[in-house]
Amino acid sequence: MNSHTCHYEYLDGNAAAGELSNIFTMDVTAAKGQCAHCGATKRFAEAHVYMQAPGIVARCAVCEHVILRFVTTRQRVFLDLRGMTCLILDTSQLIDSGQ
Template structure:
């Protein structure tokens, strides 16, 4: 085991900072066509959950399923998500 490795709890503050903001302004990059757009411009399709699809090529970027007090979020087609955070 690498002595510099920490468990996932070490990033609790960073995760809270990244996911606390307005994610519709986060810039997602599509794995299919490479388009970079704010997530608010993605096409949303409701069903058992929500699927956000690329506005350029219709590739599934993000899936969100919510049940009671839990949510499952997948990023099957978003290569990156760029968000604004406070100073480091």
């Protein structure tokens, strides 16, 4: 992303929690993701999420490259995660609760 930008249009990653809970059984906002562009590893909750768009676009909080795109059409959901090299989900709560 170039230096001629301002940052006021986005929400944090928690804003996407509801939509993502429709397809993930675990809470993705608590997960850590590694940006495929800059390599930064951050909690998804820290991502910059753009919701005023034809879909949901989450961008790396460090370099602003797209890490997740999500579109709901009439009968399908499209999910693009190619901007993340790795998504790390914490299963400790599942183990503690015996799931």
